[in-house]
Each structure stands twice: as structure tokens, then as C-alpha cells.
Amino acid sequence: MEAPPGGVDDMTRLSYLHEPGVLQNLATRYELNEIYTYTGSILIAVNPFQRLLHLYDTHMMEQYKGADFGELSPHVFAIADVAYREMINEGKNNSILVSGESGAGKTETTKMLMRYLAHLGGRSGVEGRTVEQQVLESNPVLEAFGNAKTVRNNNSSRFGKFVEIQFDKTGRISGAAIRTYLLERSRVCQINTPERNYHCFYFLCAAPPEDTQRYKLADARSFHYLNQSSCIEVEGINDAEEYLATRRAMDIVGINEEEQEAIFRVVAAVLHIGNINFAKGKEVDSSVIQDDNSRFHLNTASELLECDCNNLEKALITREIVTPEEIITRTLDPESALASRDALAKTIYSRLFDWIVEKINVSIGQDPNSKQLIGVLDIYGFESFKINSFEQLCINYTNEKLQQHFNQHVFKMEQEEYTREEINWSYIEFVDNQDVLDLIEKKGGLIALLDEACMFPRSTHETFAQKLYTTFKNNKRFVKPKLSRTDFTVVHYAGDVTYQADHFLDKNKDYVVAEHQDLLNASSCPFVASLFPSLPEESSKSSKFSSIGSRFKLQLQSLMETLSSTEPHYIRCVKPNNLLKPAIFENTNVIQQLRCGGVLEAIRISCAGYPTRKTFYEFVNRFGVLGPELLEGSNDDKIACQKILEKMKLENYQIGKTKVFLRAGQMADLDARRAEVLGKTVCFG
Known part of the structure; x- marks a missing residue:
């Protein structure tokens, strides 16, 4: 049987479960703006690269609330609803894993999931700030500090995120915890055209004059950490508006005015640090501040960080080597001084990001009594570039x-x-x-x-x-x-x-240079000093090595243990083209992503097995019209199923204890015959 003109909404119903059939089906649906398609219980979401607001309004949320899975068109809300119902009805923790390559739409999909769960589990919190509102507003805050424009995506998350949303006995959201993974630290000081640094730097440079003057900021183009790329503005992002929106979101998630001020002081300080340059000093392998311009940025950075200007200079151009007998001061050449400058900027920024995540978690609060949760994972997809590190x-x-x-x-x-x-x-x-x-x-x-x-x-x-x-x-x-x-x-x-x-x-x-640690720990600004708490005596003497790879391995093991204790649901996001434009569907691009995401493998399993299964009651209810005479006088649905299938001359199906199992394509065949019978009934009835 041929697929219907608009494609099928569940690929396991295709007569031919092979690559061309799958591609054709997705392309047909994409053309009609049907961006969601099931493969059994897996949802495939093809990025439309345009706003389809009608798909996500409150009316649409109400439609999916409590609806049987598969009854309505495929949707991200349907996956969230299944997870919520399983949690409520069966008392199981659930998780939703959103994956796909950069630009496939993972972050937007995650936001829709969280919005729907907030809609289902809404409740009022303290001072009118609801827990679910705080959970939702954590998104724009984390995006401002953890997202950037990349080659593949104008709003690319440069960190992984697992949000555990907790619910109380009545199914209301009662707390949440956000775990983040692997912020891309190198982006702070190194970018290439057409990419940008983290959004917050541009937002701050476009802030109202009273803020930019306070932080002695000029146009974004005047900062080395931003002007290495010719891309300063991004289509669709108004940096000045986003700055104000970020401040509002920070307010909702519980970051107060004073803390916001301190955060943006630190962001501005990082930009000024990037403009400090060095020249060769008089001694061999030594360096000095290059010129008055660099001196201005050094002074400004020290003012913003509230640390001694001479000590900042020393921390950038010298190192102390501690021996049992004495402390030796070693000078750094200009190249090493630049590396020292960049290391300081990266450390400050990553500590700031961690502080923001921790603050959001404390502010939203976790519910110690919650026995039920839904975890949402939004993590970078498989990456393969010209240069991979x-x-x-x-x-x-x-x-x-x-x-x-x-x-x-x-x-x-x-x-x-x-x-x-x-x-x-x-x-x-x-x-x-x-x-x-x-x-x-x-x-x-x-x-x-x-x-x-x-x-x-x-x-x-x-x-x-x-x-x-x-x-x-x-x-x-x-x-x-x-x-x-x-x-x-x-x-x-x-x-x-x-x-x-x-x-x-x-x-x-992952080491912090001892001189940088001491400098910032001694800051007169309590906020800056709190980012660099004192270290235990033995580890503060030298730059101790701590492995990012090993720590990440442990984080990943912990994440996998959490996921393994939940009932998982999968959303595979697909990027239809590399131009990030609507209405273009590139077959080779899409098929590669389906292979990478294991979707074709999942389809192969379905193909080898029985992708369609219906309870006896559901089957008889739907296909009884194919043999009404077989149902007379019998109350046994199992026998009725057997008789209908025999009459239709289907082969290789199986009848289990409570369900009928059909091979790929058999459901489509039965549906076609049912439509034929119903058509005749209408015509001649």
C-alpha cells in the first residue's frame, strides 16, 4: 500500500520501512509544516526555522492534556504528557532525552517541554513568584551566559543541561534542580568569524548609557575578545532589548539587584582584561604592559574586580615558584603573559557561570519530600568539524x-x-x-x-x-x-x-594559577572573593592538576545512573538544512542525522519485530467493521481478532496474551480496507 499523500504520522505504519521511505515521509510532512513524526514511541522533530506559534499556545496544551498517546497528531506536548501521566499513575520517575546536532532545535524543544510541564503542574509560590515560573525563566538567564552564535546555530547552547523537575503527591511542581556540563571555556577568549562570544558580552555593550558608562564600556567592536570575529550583531537578536529581558529574568529567578550589578561588573572586567597587551621587558623573557591603552584596561579591570592594580599586573606577568628554601619570582615573556591573561579571563567567567547556576538552584529550591520527578536532558549532539579538539x-x-x-x-x-x-x-x-x-x-x-x-x-x-x-x-x-x-x-x-x-x-x-587565586580571593568585593574561596593550605602552594576529563567521566556516570532509574522518552531533533532557512529539506543531511541518532536502527528493530500492537478491545473496536458477521454472538475479543485477521488473509502477525502484534505495513493495509468499507457504507448506506 502507498503512503497517503500527506505522509503517515507514525513511521512504523509505513509499508516499507527503509531509508528512502522514511526520508520521503519526513520530507512530505515537512512541506506541510508537520514538523513532528513518531517512530513508535520516539518523536522526531524537524526544525522548521520559523515560528509556528499556533502549535504551542494554551489551547494546544489543553488539547494534549490527558489525551491517549497517538490519538492526536505527533507533538512534543504528547511526549511530555505521557511522561507526566506515567509518573502520576505508576509512581515512576521519568526522563525525556532531547538530542540532535547543533541547530536541530534542542533548546527550543526543551523549553516547550518545560512550558507544558509547568502548565500541567502549575501552582502558586511565595510572593507571586511560582516555582514553575522560576524554572522557565532560568532558560533565558542560562542562555545569556551559556549560549553563543556558532557557524551552525545563532543560539547554540555551549553547555549541557539536565533539569530535574520535582512534583508533590498532587502532581504539582514543588522544586527543581539544574545540573550543567562542560561549559565551553575556550570561547571566552577565542572566536572565529562568523561566530560570536557568549551573548551576555554583547548584551552588556548594548546596555543603557548609565550602565555602559559605569563599567567604562565602549562599542563591542573595541574589545579583543569580541572583535576577533567580524560578526558583532545577529539577525533576530536585539542585544539592547535582550539585556533588559535578561535582567528581568534574573529578577524572577531570585538574583537580586545587587547581585546582578556584581555579575555584570565581572562580565565587564573580563572584556577589559582581554584588552591588556604586553611588550618585551628589559630583562630576558620578561614583559611589561604594552601602552597607555592597555594600562587603562588594566586599571579598569582592577577597579571592577576591586583588587589592587599592581597585584593584578604582577599576577599577569610573573609566577612564584615555591621551593623548600625560598620563593623564586619568575618573569613571563609576552606570549606567556597573554596565555596568563586568557587563563584568568576563562577562570573568572566559568566560576561566574557556576555561581549563576548554583544561585538559580538555591532560589528555586529542591523539595526534600518529593518522591516523583521528570528529568529533561538537553545536551549537545555528535560533533565533527574540520578541526576537532x-x-x-x-x-x-x-x-x-x-x-x-x-x-x-x-x-x-x-x-x-x-x-x-x-x-x-x-x-x-x-x-x-x-x-x-x-x-x-x-x-x-x-x-x-x-x-x-x-x-x-x-x-x-x-x-x-x-x-x-x-x-x-x-x-x-x-x-x-x-x-x-x-x-x-x-x-x-x-x-x-x-x-x-x-x-x-x-x-x-583544570587548575587555577595560584597568583590568580590569591589576587581574587583578596578582592574587596565580597561577590568576587566568593568566586575564589580560600583553598586548603597544602593545595594553595602550587598549581595543582585536576583533570577535566576524569571529572566529566564521573559526572556522566552519575547522569547515566539517574537516567537508568527513570522511564526514558526520546526526542530526536533534526536539522533539515545547513542554511538555517525554512522550507528546505536536504535528504543527505537528514539521513546522516537519522543514522547518527539511531533512528534508522530503531526502525530496523521495529521492522524485524512487530511495530504495531493493539489490545484486543482496541483492535476489535477499530476493525470490527471488516467482519461484523464474525462478532455476532461472541464476547471474546481475542477470538474476534483471530477471525478478522484470518478473513483479511494477513500472515506473520502474532496474538499475545492481551494484544495483537502486527508486522510493518499491516496496520496501513487494514486501515485502507477499513476506509474502503466505511466509504461504501457512507455511499450506499
């Missing part, structure tokens, strides 16, 4: 973990259902990516070898790469490119990615 490895490692979770869940669910219903089934093979995970996270794996290299003073990126080559030379998931001495390729589930080892060692070291 440590950040991409961490992101792709995350996606390998989530893919394994997805595979196991989809397969396990299918096969548990078959066993429960006591029907015959053959074990379906699936692609297991455990070997890639072993390569990355196991003892003696990539992360462990990177930590080892970071702790060994004489390590370079060359020696690190050589160690990888010798250790993994027989590993089929690891490839050494012929022409490079420092690149390495990992064969990921979604495709091969070549990484440049050049900055891996630096990026894995």
Missing part, C-alpha cells in the same frame, strides 16, 4: 553513552514486551558501541592516558599522541592518520572523527 571528544563520548542507553532501552523494551505477551520472536542483533566506550573511558583508555600525560612534566602533545598510537595500534576503533604525528581518529557509532591532540593537555588541566 578535546571538547569534541567529550561531547562525542557523551553521545556514545546516550546512544548505548537508547539502544539498550529500545531493544530491551521490545523484547520484554514480546516475552510478557508470550509470543514467538527471534533475537534481533544490534550495533553495540561498548568497544568505543572502553577505548575512551576504561582503565588504560584515552582519558586515563591523557591524565597520565598531564601529570608528567615533560609530556608534550607529540609524546601523548605517540603513546596513543602504540597503546591502541590493534584497536579497530582507533586509527592513526598516515600524514600526521599528532592527529588520531576514533571510529564513533555516528562516523569517524579525527582529533588534533595539540591542545588536549592544556584543555584537560
Whole structure:
């Protein structure tokens, strides 16, 4: 049977479950602005690159409230509703995993999920600020400080986020906790055209004059951390308006006026730090502040951070080496001084971001009595660029973990259902990516070898790469490119990615330079000092190494444990084209994303199994018209199902204990025959 002209809203109903059929169906629906399509219980969301406001209004929310899954058109609200009902009716914690590549629409999808859950679980809070309102307003605040324009997306989240929304016994939202992962620190001081730095820098430069004057800010183009890229403005983002909107949102999430003032002082200080340049000093390998302009920015940064100007200068151009006998002061050459400047800016900004997340969590508050939660995960999708570094490895490692979770869940669910219903089934093979995970996270794996290299003073990126080559030379998931001495390729589930080892060692070291720590801990501004609390005595003497990779591995393990204890629901976001424009659907682009997201694999499982299942009552109710004479005098729905299927001459279906299981395409066939019968009844009735 051919697919209907408008496509089918659940791909497991396609007669032919193969790549061309799936693509054709998605393209047909996209043309009609039907951006959502199911594959069984998985929702595929194709980014429309335009506002479809009617899809998300209160009327639409009311429609989906309590509706049976599949009764209405596919929608992000339907997934949220299923999660909410399962939590309420079965007392299970649920999670919704939103994935897809950059620009596929994950952040917007996550916001819609949160809006719908807030609609279902709304309640009034203290002073008119409701918990759900605070949860929703945390989005624009975190976007201002954690999102940026990238090549692929004008509002790209540069951090991962897991929001646990807690509910009380009556199903009302009673608290929430936000966990964030891997903020992209390097963006603070290094960007390329056509990208931008974090939104908040541009918002602040476009703030009302009283604010920009207070922070001694000029046009965004005058700051090194912003003008490395020729892109200063973004279509569709009014920085001046967004500044005011961000301040309002900060107010709602409980960041008071004084704290907001301190936050933007720190943001301004980071911009001024980026404009401090150095020239060669008189001594060998020493540096001095380059000129009056740099001196102005040094003075302004020290004023904003409320720290001593001479001490700031010293912290940028010297290092103290502590030996048992004495303290030796070593000077830095201009190149090292620039690296010191950038390290300071990155540290200040990432501490500020962590403070904001923590403040939002404290302000919203967690409900210690809550037994029920829905977690929403919005995390970067698989990445493969011309140049891939440590950040991409961490992101792709995350996606390998989530893919394994997805595979196991989809397969396990299918096969548990078959066993429960006591029907015959053959074990379906699936692609297991455990070997890639072993390569990355196991003892003696990539992360462990990177930590080892970071702790060994004489390590370079060359020696690190050589160690990888010798250790993994027989590993089929690891490839050494012929022409490079420092690149390495990992064969990921979604495709091969070549990484440049050049900055891996630096990026894995999460240390705060002792001089920077001491300088800011001594700030007269309590807010700045609180970002740099005193360290225990033994660790403050030197720049101790702490591994970002290992810490992330532990965070990821904890996230996976949380997800494994919940009932998961999956939303796969798809970017239809790279131009970020509406009404363009590029087949090759889309098919690659469906492969990466395991959607085609999930379809293959459905194909090998029984994608459509209906309870006996549902089946008889729907298809009784195909054999009304068979239903007479019988109250046994199971026997009625058997008779209808025999009359329709279908093969390979199975009848379980409570349900009918149909092969791919059989439901579509039955629907067509039902439509035919009903058509005749209408015509001749």
C-alpha cells in the first residue's frame, strides 16, 4: 500500500520501512509544516526555522492534556504528557532525552517541554513568584551566559543541561534542580568569524548609557575578545532589548539587584582584561604592559574586580615558584603573559557561570519530600568539524553513552514486551558501541592516558599522541592518520572523527594559577572573593592538576545512573538544512542525522519485530467493521481478532496474551480496507 499523500504520522505504519521511505515521509510532512513524526514511541522533530506559534499556545496544551498517546497528531506536548501521566499513575520517575546536532532545535524543544510541564503542574509560590515560573525563566538567564552564535546555530547552547523537575503527591511542581556540563571555556577568549562570544558580552555593550558608562564600556567592536570575529550583531537578536529581558529574568529567578550589578561588573572586567597587551621587558623573557591603552584596561579591570592594580599586573606577568628554601619570582615573556591573561579571563567567567547556576538552584529550591520527578536532558549532539579538539571528544563520548542507553532501552523494551505477551520472536542483533566506550573511558583508555600525560612534566602533545598510537595500534576503533604525528581518529557509532591532540593537555588541566587565586580571593568585593574561596593550605602552594576529563567521566556516570532509574522518552531533533532557512529539506543531511541518532536502527528493530500492537478491545473496536458477521454472538475479543485477521488473509502477525502484534505495513493495509468499507457504507448506506 502507498503512503497517503500527506505522509503517515507514525513511521512504523509505513509499508516499507527503509531509508528512502522514511526520508520521503519526513520530507512530505515537512512541506506541510508537520514538523513532528513518531517512530513508535520516539518523536522526531524537524526544525522548521520559523515560528509556528499556533502549535504551542494554551489551547494546544489543553488539547494534549490527558489525551491517549497517538490519538492526536505527533507533538512534543504528547511526549511530555505521557511522561507526566506515567509518573502520576505508576509512581515512576521519568526522563525525556532531547538530542540532535547543533541547530536541530534542542533548546527550543526543551523549553516547550518545560512550558507544558509547568502548565500541567502549575501552582502558586511565595510572593507571586511560582516555582514553575522560576524554572522557565532560568532558560533565558542560562542562555545569556551559556549560549553563543556558532557557524551552525545563532543560539547554540555551549553547555549541557539536565533539569530535574520535582512534583508533590498532587502532581504539582514543588522544586527543581539544574545540573550543567562542560561549559565551553575556550570561547571566552577565542572566536572565529562568523561566530560570536557568549551573548551576555554583547548584551552588556548594548546596555543603557548609565550602565555602559559605569563599567567604562565602549562599542563591542573595541574589545579583543569580541572583535576577533567580524560578526558583532545577529539577525533576530536585539542585544539592547535582550539585556533588559535578561535582567528581568534574573529578577524572577531570585538574583537580586545587587547581585546582578556584581555579575555584570565581572562580565565587564573580563572584556577589559582581554584588552591588556604586553611588550618585551628589559630583562630576558620578561614583559611589561604594552601602552597607555592597555594600562587603562588594566586599571579598569582592577577597579571592577576591586583588587589592587599592581597585584593584578604582577599576577599577569610573573609566577612564584615555591621551593623548600625560598620563593623564586619568575618573569613571563609576552606570549606567556597573554596565555596568563586568557587563563584568568576563562577562570573568572566559568566560576561566574557556576555561581549563576548554583544561585538559580538555591532560589528555586529542591523539595526534600518529593518522591516523583521528570528529568529533561538537553545536551549537545555528535560533533565533527574540520578541526576537532578535546571538547569534541567529550561531547562525542557523551553521545556514545546516550546512544548505548537508547539502544539498550529500545531493544530491551521490545523484547520484554514480546516475552510478557508470550509470543514467538527471534533475537534481533544490534550495533553495540561498548568497544568505543572502553577505548575512551576504561582503565588504560584515552582519558586515563591523557591524565597520565598531564601529570608528567615533560609530556608534550607529540609524546601523548605517540603513546596513543602504540597503546591502541590493534584497536579497530582507533586509527592513526598516515600524514600526521599528532592527529588520531576514533571510529564513533555516528562516523569517524579525527582529533588534533595539540591542545588536549592544556584543555584537560583544570587548575587555577595560584597568583590568580590569591589576587581574587583578596578582592574587596565580597561577590568576587566568593568566586575564589580560600583553598586548603597544602593545595594553595602550587598549581595543582585536576583533570577535566576524569571529572566529566564521573559526572556522566552519575547522569547515566539517574537516567537508568527513570522511564526514558526520546526526542530526536533534526536539522533539515545547513542554511538555517525554512522550507528546505536536504535528504543527505537528514539521513546522516537519522543514522547518527539511531533512528534508522530503531526502525530496523521495529521492522524485524512487530511495530504495531493493539489490545484486543482496541483492535476489535477499530476493525470490527471488516467482519461484523464474525462478532455476532461472541464476547471474546481475542477470538474476534483471530477471525478478522484470518478473513483479511494477513500472515506473520502474532496474538499475545492481551494484544495483537502486527508486522510493518499491516496496520496501513487494514486501515485502507477499513476506509474502503466505511466509504461504501457512507455511499450506499
